């Protein structure tokens with residue numbers, strides 16, 4: 001694997017899920033693989049799971065790990081090409097990436113959507129700079145439009161929680177939030193589910209349809225109860241409007257998942273990428289209930305990252 005920024009970088013999804021599940025059984029099976037190599041984990045935004053699971057995964061492979069919490073610890077970065085840097089920005093992103101090239105064999109970066117310019121976010125204005133200037137493989141730790149390491153962990157979690165012969169019904173349901181949230185997790189989950197052997201539908205209120213470039217022909221239902229009928233897995237996530245970019249059109253119905261809502265499902269397992277705002281996005285009773293596989297999902301972030309880092313190491317010259 002030469003880079004990892006989306007599902008299209010995965011040659012065989014079932015094979016990488018299998019590999020991740022093998023790593024889960026024996027996480028220290030490849031401790032020599034990354035010896036003498038360095039991965040740089042660059043965080044332009046906050047993180048708990050991605051930062052820690054990536055560090056564990058890299059250490060399990062014997063990699064040296066450099067973690068840069070760029071927003072707090074690095075120089076104030078300039079992203080605009082041709083900028084006259086006589087203001088607050090001190091270092092241009094392309095110079096920072098050129099320097100990372102000198103220190104790292106792999107560069108992993110988290111760069112969220114700014115939620116101000118739809119054009120910048122859709123065109124991945126920051127990740128694209130890493131892809132342009134990095135001379136080593138680039139891994140996305142969540143970008144403006146995708147969160148591929150999360151989505152792979154989600155696929156691993158569904159796979160290990162499904163034993164029946166038939167395809168499971170998987171529902172991605174919108175949940176309420178107090179502020180505009182980016183589309184990366186929803187987009188990404190939709191893309192990866194289309195590569196899995198599942199029946200997949202999306203439930204969201206009118207005005208909140210995700211970008212069709214990601215959801216393609218997936219059925220979008222604006223009635224949550226109808227969508228949840230016979231669900232085997234429910235993936236809960238908030239996102240803001242895509243059409244009216246970053247807006248939060250009023251939603252009159254209650255969309256927070258409760259135990260009562262689970263009664264129409266096939267005893268569905270409940271997933272969320274975390275962090276979650278309890279009793280806004282997801283009720284305590286579901287979060288702490290027997291249907292939740294959310295912490296197991298978070299644990300699988302380690303094996304998702306380790307499987308990807310291992311494949312990237314295989315692809316190093």
Ligand code: CP
Pocket residue numbers: 046047048049050051142150273274275
């Ligand atoms: N799910 C996820 O990416 O969590 P963090 O934002 O804490 O890394």
